[in-house]
Amino acid sequence: MYDIPFLDLPPLRRAAGTVRLPGSKSISNRVLLLAGLAEGSTTLHDLLDSDDTAVMLDALRRLGCTAEPLGDCAWRIGGIGGRLAVHEAELFLGNAGTAMRPLAAALALLAATQGGSFTLRGVARMHERPIGDLVDALRGLGCAVDDLGCSGFPPLRVRGEAGGRLRLDQPVRVRGDVSSQFLSALLLALPLADAAHDLHVEVTGELISKPYVAITLKLLARFGIAVARDDGWRRFTLPAGSRYRSPGTLHVEGDASSASYFVALGAIAAQPDAPLRIEGVGHDSIQGDIAFVDAARAMGAAVRSGPNWLEVARGAWPLRALQLDCNAIPDAAMTLAMMALYADAPTRLANIGSWRVKETDRIDAMATELRKLGATVQAGADFIEVEPPAAWRAAAIATYDDHRMAMCASLAALNPLARRGSGGAQPGVPVRILDPRCVAKTFPDYFETLFGVAGADAGDVPVITVDGPTASGKGTLAAALAARLGYRLLDSGALYRATALAALRDGVAADDEAALARLAAGLALRFDGASVTLGGDEVGDALRSEDVGLLASRISALPAVRAALHGLQLGFRSVPGLVADGRDMGTVVFPDAALKVFLTAGAEQRAMRRHKQLISKGIDANIDSLRADLEARDARDRNRAVAPLRAAEDALSLDNSALTVDESVEVVLGWWAQRRPFG
């Protein structure tokens, strides 16, 4: 997960490989609630691990359910069997509509008959998302619901006395034209009413987002409740004696809305002979957003599918513009708005009024952000029309704490593939995504997943180099920059050190250039977060040892060793970007780097830092000899014939003798900001 202020995507040009989707948000939160209300235990597999499911799990625990992680996205939920285990609770539900609405309904019904008082709150935006139609229906049933903020919006309190009665003789009426979640919430909760006769629910107004109600009905059926649907989508009947029965075990499908970004990616950037494979949903999906695939096909995507997989490649190109009623696929329709940027004419998405009451006002948000990219956008109460940019602009895309805005924005990075006028492929512009962390609502690893299948031309992948002498703090600075920017990190010294370590282990002489080069070329070195392994052994500490450092300094003067490590270093340059530290990153390995930093500090200062480092590790050291050693190493690095240590001509020098790490990072980020096209 990228918990950073912004993430810059370089222009992307291709996609291939396989993605495994996280679990469906809609299914995960519904089955969590059903398992929590049912009697006994239910094992849920492939559950989504995200902000929205975290708030649901937390709420269930507060209500006395048990929730036990079994690893690998499996959970065992112990339910309350329709009997309140806790009669008072304060629930915080973030911005999860799929938690707020059904929990409000379920707790209102339970409190009305068993007694209790429950407060339901969320983030500020949750308090702007309507719930009044559901509250009206619940009051009609005889439930006590208090508005704690504005009438018709969370926060709410639901309460009641033990022995209270519900009014079940009349059909329950609920409006369906603002959010289908009100109806879903009632259907999920009504089995708690324990009615002696059939219960009827009647929808007033045209029901929107019907496929989500279909998911609710299918999942209720899995929990033993067969709701009949009559008169189209207007009337629902819950048979007398309906009671949740746990299915024991249940597998959650991959998220079809999350699939839409990869369907779009494949349609824009995957070659027909190497389609992008998406695992977790397919044509057997119970999720309405699977219908997005038909819309994508209409725009030109070439899609093959199986029961739980899709393979997508470019079909028609440019994409074909679309005029579509998107009422049934409101979430995935946002992805169509992005595909519209690659179409041959304006695309109009109609009947999307519900966008205005989602995580943000998505019609306004989408129009504003697409215009930043250069698109011409018309927007109305319930439609959006998108005309592709004549000239793309590098833009910093705001995401409004809306996961789908962030995931959609990533598709703009494919802009070099867009056709402009009669021209072909274009140079491309980067795309900045503000607050990328918001994808955690439904897809915490979205960007990592994207970077696993999307490719850029090496020249488009930005590189920041940090060169400088031993113990100048390059490694610390480079790691901090990489973390702040979400970029990859190359500690090139580690490659020389690993070669030295391998030589010491294999007994290769320090002057056997050919044998050392062979070792360097065949290094089985892996970097994984803080861990570094060589041939499977953890070597993080061994690489930092003084004897390894000394040998590294000697063998790094050998041209064949440097040549052997060159290609390995170039391979680190991949999406979204790279920070590389060493001695010749800016001069030899990445001469086209977008920013080159040459870091220095006085020898005295560096010796003191190294001394502190060694002492903190419990290693005895003497400042004078450390200083002499540093200076000898500097001299060797500076005077060697190949790739000597020196600042690149276009490098910016930074003497960090008097700076803290954070201050150095801020200086370099300031330089970086000036070189980026985002203003």
Ligand code: DC
């Ligand atoms: O940065 P470091 O101390 O981990 O580097 C170990 C040795 O490798 C150092 O003495 C010089 C050499 N080196 C190099 O020649 N070129 C690089 N790009 C990185 C390190």
